[in-house]
Amino acid sequence: MIGALNGYSSSAMMNVLRNNSSLMQDLTIQLSTGKKSQTYGGLGRDVGMSLGLRSQISAIEGYQEGIEQAQLQLSMMNLSLERIVEIGSEVSGSADGTQFDITSKNQSVGQQTSATLVKEMIGLLNTEVDGDYVFSGTTTDVAPALSYDRIVYGYNGQDGLIEVTDERIRADAGADGRGRLGVSTVASTMTITEEATDFGYKLSAVSNTLSNVNVTGPAGSPASIAVDVTAAPEQGEQLSFTFNLPDGSTEVISMTATTGVTEPGDGTFSLVGTPDTIAQAIEDELAFQLERNVAAEGEAASRIQAAMDFYMTSGGSEPMRVVGTPETATTLDTATVAGKPTLNWYVGENGTTNSRDTAEVQIDNGLEVSFGARANEDSMARQLAYMTAFALPTYDQNSDLDERRYTSFADAVSAGLSSVHQGDVVKTILTELGVANKVMEDADGRHVMTLSMLETASDEVEGINDEEVAAKIMTLMSTIESSYQAASMTYQLSLTNFI
Template sequence: MAIDTITTSRSYMTKQVTSLSKTMAEKTTQLATGKVARTYGGIGNNRLLDLELTQKVGRIESYQQTIVQANLHIETLNLTLERLEDLRIDGKSAIDPNDFELQADGQTRAQATAEILLYEAVNLLNTEVAGHYLYGGSHATEDPVAGLEQILEGTSTQAGLKQVIDEFYQANAGANGNGRLDVSALTTNYIGIVPTDSTFSITEDGAHDFGFDISSVTSGLSNVTVTGPGGLDPDNVDIQFTGQPALGETITLEFTLPPDQTEPVSFSFTASSDGGEDGTFAIGADLEESAGNLRDAINAELEKYTQTTLRAISDEWAADSFFDTFGGAEPMRVDGPPFDSATALVAGGATTVSWYTGENTATDNAREDKSAVIDTNLSVDYGARANETGLVDIVKSLATFISADFSAGTDTDKLYYNDLAQKMRYVLEPDTSDQSGVVNISTEISIAYRTVQNTSDRHDQMRSSYLTTIDEIEGVDNELLAAEILQLQTNIEASYRASSIVYQLSIVDYL
């Protein structure tokens, strides 16, 4: 054998062993990592598909992180809305028009219960999750609802609900305490000492929406002439007695009520012998006395109604003006002092406690305050504001009811209690609504929750499918790889044995 042949054989054997060792190292690395290669270049023709699927998995994982946070917010919203709906129902039950029972502190039992419910409602509306206040709109970083004491009592510089309610009542009652009306004294003409006619008038005290507004007068009284009203503002009506009415004859006065002067109310007065029953007036010794008795009966009924039903209406109007601030509206105040002769409302944002301080930009849909992008071209809206219809109704009705003063325990207080309780119950559950405002909000939030859940399930399925394909491209068959490594070990051992024989030959062996 030639020397150069032996040298060539040795070089060839060295390359073979080196190649097998390199392949062995690659296979061992694949077995350890579970990957075909450390770089996309080592994958082959499937590297572009692998890159695309890897990017999709990354996007899905990003969406899933958003979904986790959105789920936490939405689930908490659902829980608090369920409890707020319970409070609405409990509040409606607690505000019982027939349960007038004063406690030692001057509150009724119903007011004490309503106050407990209101404290919980305010706390729920201040619910915070990971630094986000759920009922404060888009970026609420502090309690969106003021403390209950501040809402009711105000501060040293800003009026609370109780003060606003008092100012509205003064404006609706008027200086005479009879709904902003002037019931004049009698004007009587005589022949000698015998009255020939006697007249009194009922006149509105100005052009405004406070108190009663005269609508019409229908008289069935003999010897009585009614003039007006003329439909003007301020309006008036004259009632003139030219003789005595007959027993059982009736006169009816109709008024409209604030704030929009569309709700009617009527008072009927029947001529009687003594005027001892409600809705009657006594026929006197002469027409002047009869006219005076009717005047007094009308004025007494107006004063009674002012202290009861009109006061309840006034409280509701004040509460609406204080609480209804959704979409950037300012609370409204009576333009005073003096308040008992006021004729208008003024913006009170600077002088009134802001019971709600969360996001309050102009919008028709508070859900849009908070959005989460959970997929390509798919987002869910789940914002909420404490001053939305439904939520504000709970706070408004309970706060208004507990602000009222029934502590004297008089018959007038009982009537006022009954009227206010009925109005606040109506706020909590309007007769015209199939479901409450809280349920409406909860339904919208539930739709967002279902969308998030369905999207999350779809992401899990797609991610699993993508990862399976990626694993098929990047991964290795461990059983096949183990067999290949064993074969390589055998080949390497054989190569080393052959190489050792070749390397042990010397020049003497070729001589």
Template sequence: MSVPPLSKSLGWTRGIIESREKLFDLQRQLATGKKAATYGTLGPDRTLSIAMRSRTSITDAYKSTIQTISLRMNVMTQAIDRFSNIGREIRTDAMVPDYVLTDGNRSSTQLRAEAALDEALSLLRSEVGGRYLFAGRRTDAEPVEPTPAIMDGAGARAGFKQHLSERMQADMGADGLGRLVVPVPAAADVAISEDVDGSPFGFKIVQLATTLTGTTATGPAGVPPQATLSFSATLPEAGETVRLTLSMPDGTETVVELTAVAAGEGGDPGTFEIGADETTTAANFQAALVTSLETEAATELRAASGYAAADDFFNMDDANPPQRVDGPPFDTATALRDGTPADTVFWYLGDGDLTTDSRSTAIARIDESISVAYGARGNEEAFRWTIQNLAVLAAQTFDPNNPDVERERYSAMTSRVVSNLSFPDKRQTVEAIYAEITTAQYVSGQADERHTATKATAVQLLSEVEVADRDEVAVKILQLQTRLEASYQTTAVLSQLSLVNFL
């Protein structure tokens, strides 16, 4: 008998070893559910596997970012929506003329405004995970001072109420004429002038117009501006009028109108008696004008002064501190000055750089080519405008012993609230901010849906490349076990062969 060559015996043995290794690999696949233990053993599919795993990892990172910012934006939109509702509710309340002083010197509408102000400020303190959402880039600290500090001050730092008092003194003037000068006429000329040229306080003369027979209106002109009503020997007739238009510190205007009446019929507000001659008539007109200016200053001007004070105090940013009346004395002050952190409460403490877009203070990349901007600042115009109108409504007090004048002032104040909280003059609105944040939410949601679909596709491809079919593996194991058993049996028989057994 011929002896098989060594190479053939080695080949037989190697075949058994390879089969065993393949069996072990199939058993591993059955246990782990994976086709290969390393990328190298995946063959040409390894490139696809690596690419899909990378895509899944990137998608998971984007989805994690979207989840984080979605939580923040959900809190923001809820806060902004409530903020908007607060403004609408107080505006509706202010439409109702309810001059009834329920706590001694304030109405129920004012008390509700005070509570609304505290709620609005608390909304601007909204935070998620220690990140304050209305602080711009300064996200690690509350962006607004506590309400008591803002309104009443803190230590040596003046709050809004003190600021309001100082501004009203400056606007009213020492004599209550709104910083106008109306001297007793020496002859037939009645002069009305501003007390100081260029002062930001009090009334400013816009126009003097007359329908009085025999009179001439000139100005305003000169330094400081002055208007003059000159009477002549031709006396006015009853029913004719003079209109003095004045601008006020909050940008609004008012008109003081005086009507000529016959001798002996004067005394009613807004009238003056026609005298025996031009000098007497001029004196009567001057006295009536002073009385009307006092009333107008005590009502319309004081109301306007409150809103000017609110704008000075709340309209601040990193480059523009709150403005203070440069006094004392305040009733003769002629200029504003910058408040300092040592003497004035800076109500907003967040990132106040309004030269940059507030949304850009928080930007998140949610896709390879898409980023969303969802930042906000508490001193943005819409938020600040609402806050300052709530503050001036809540802060003013009224004298119950002077109901007629105070009722007019109250009406002037609430009418401004109604107008201002309608956001006139193309001002930024709270709804506009809400729309921008919800747009960012929508874009993020759409990106999240795309990432979910992309991940599902990647996972499916990975499954096809990496995941072993357990049924198929089980069949292969059974087939291989059968072949190995046959090989082992054959090998065992061959190992017992000898010449003696053969013979």
């Protein structure tokens, strides 16, 4: 039985009651939150370890957030690039499989399909993910590719692809339509000579099985080939010239000696007459075939090369133009030097750094991954060049020359966009981005495991043992009840008043 309480013992008993009540509140909060303390100050000597663990957890969560955003962009980029590869294959197949069947719009179905797919490809290059244009280099707030109509027809006083290709075709053909080659005969010697120009056909090789005919060249600068007839060759013997075309392709013009009747362009020349007459016959056949070749195969090569010069602007370049009047021009230079305002189809960032390095994400301590891209990278610009060029020209269904023009061009486009020449190049970008994604996946896997370990360690430092805290609460409740009974006898308290 508690005896009379003086002021000191009464005060001490009340302090015990208050302390026990405060401790009960702390334990109850610990049990409900699972934490030892609601502030770092309550962790005592473990505060340093807790802060260190929290810092590591925060850093990893930041890496994971960056990886998640980058992988979202990579996912959309991969879908776009895979479709771009498919589009190239579709145009290649369409050009290869389309007969000379011209619609009321003076184009084949394959050409019209190509125009539609160019528009789709432009849309894919303008892919936007969460406000970022993923094919615009570092200027992710800018849609990198202009519209099809502006690219083709020009805009705001700037020439488009139609004007650029038209000038190049005229410059490569020359005023006489012979590919900037001079063909002439003096006495018994026929000579073919290049013009000193960036344009037209270039002499590559000559093959001669004609007896009594001496052939020299190609030699000199500009190069020339001389065919000197000393006497009549034999029936069936051949002479062939190989030319390099503006787009890097080659063409062979051959002719066969005959004593029979010849027609211009049939690939034969007459053996009848003197050496001077035979030399002139060789010139006549060569000139006819050359003009016909320039009008068809040559036009296709010029159109493709002009489109390449227009689209290939990576590394800060600008479209290339014919300097001066096309038929007499000698040089090809930038649009600025040529003084011909020309639309630049790509308006994103166009620096000299590697395109992948235009977007980076830190995925771990000291580890960054590059995953950027530009719409005017060579492989994609090349595909656009072939596809858009194919969509431009018109043809007359009833023209034999137009049939040859179309067939030559369609074959060139089909070959240029085949997987051998084009698809594997675009796939290289896919491969590079795939490697970046794999590195991110591996890092994220490490982060998941590390984060789990860090959170476990953090819980051990900051967390509680539920059973231990519950036991403490039960013990404390017993102590409070005992203290209350003693105090209530003195102060006539009730449990309700105490609480």
